[in-house]
Amino acid sequence: xxxxxxxxxxxxxxxxxxxNQMSWVxxxxxxxxxxxTDPAQTRAGKIVVIRVKEVGTxxxxxxxxxxxxxxxxxGAVLSPLTGTVIKVNEQLTSNPELINNDPYGQGWIxxxxxxxxxxxxxxxxxxxxxxxxxELIAKDNIRCMRCKx
Amino acid sequence: MFVVDVEGKxxxxxxxxxxxxxxxxxxxxxxxxxxxxxxxxxxxxxxxxAPKLLKKGSAEQVKLKKGGTLKQxxxxxxxxxxxxxxxxxxxxxxxxxxxxxVIEGVKIVGSSTLADLALEADSVLSF
Numbered sequence: 001x002x003x004x005x006x007x008x009x010x011x012x013x014x015x016x017x018x019x020n021q022m023s024w025v026x027x028x029x030x031x032x033x034x035x036x037t038d039p040a041q042t043r044a045g046k047i048v049v050i051r052v053k054e055v056g057t058x059x060x061x062x063x064x065x066x067x068x069x070x071x072x073x074x075g076a077v078l079s080p081l082t083g084t085v086i087k088v089n090e091q092l093t094s095n096p097e098l099i100n101n102d103p104y105g106q107g108w109i110x111x112x113x114x115x116x117x118x119x120x121x122x123x124x125x126x127x128x129x130x131x132x133x134x135e136l137i138a139k140d141n142i143r144c145m146r147c148k149x
Numbered sequence: 150m151f152v153v154d155v156e157g158k159x160x161x162x163x164x165x166x167x168x169x170x171x172x173x174x175x176x177x178x179x180x181x182x183x184x185x186x187x188x189x190x191x192x193x194x195x196x197x198x199a200p201k202l203l204k205k206g207s208a209e210q211v212k213l214k215k216g217g218t219l220k221q222x223x224x225x226x227x228x229x230x231x232x233x234x235x236x237x238x239x240x241x242x243x244x245x246x247x248x249x250x251v252i253e254g255v256k257i258v259g260s261s262t263l264a265d266l267a268l269e270a271d272s273v274l275s276f
Contacts, residue, residue: 074225
């Protein structure tokens with residue numbers, strides 16, 4: 001685990017960083033689990049509503065997978081990969097704060113069946129990812145003070 | 150979780166409120182950003198006092214009770230792909246703003262554009 005300004009960034013994940021997007025990707029065979037990173041949820045603030053594309057929806061890379069609303073932010077979670085939604089985290093409907101409290105665990109958002117494994121190469125990992133996050137966290141002056149429930 | 154089919158839909162938000170009523174300014178931008186995130190083709194049209202919000206340096210001065218300023222909401226909408234149109238007549242005559250002093254990303258148009266946008270939209274919201 002790497003810590004940058006208090007923000008947790010697991011070393012074993014892939015990261016999608018594009019525009020204001022800061023999501024994580026965990027590959028499990030031909031499937032990918034996707035969620036928001038600690039700095040992303042910190043920047044958004046307390047999440048009050050999330051709407052996720054329904055199971056069976058195919059999304060090209062860069063198109064919205066979900067929309068998120070907090071008191072200070074409203075926007076899309078863009079798909080880091082082309083794929084089809086095979087599972088959504090139903091718990092988030094009644095408890096969207098799971099994204100804030102446990103972004104890499106219970107706060108996962110969606111599971112995709114990956115259509116094109118070659119797109120994995122465009123995601124960041126390891127030291128390259130951490131370098132990019134150091135830059136983004138400094139630019140937006142993000143300081144994570146996440147509390148576990 | 151629910152999904153409404155919004156493919157190809159267009160939303161127009163008409164904004165008339167200016168910095169004289171700060172608490173009424175941010176929700177339209179928030180709504181616009183969210184609508185764009187839902188892949189709805191979203192436009193905002195600013196007339197009457199609303200173009201004052203688009204003057205360079207103005208949004209930073211609109212302080213919100215919830216904290217922060219209006220600027221973060223304007224940036225959020227623009228970054229999300231919302232299209233901004235400002236009424237030239239309101240801008241020049243009522244707000245006394247030179248078009249050169251308007252933030253980037255705003256298209257300055259005539260009043261007739263409001264009619265075009267409203268007729269093209271599937272829904273129009275007014276604030």
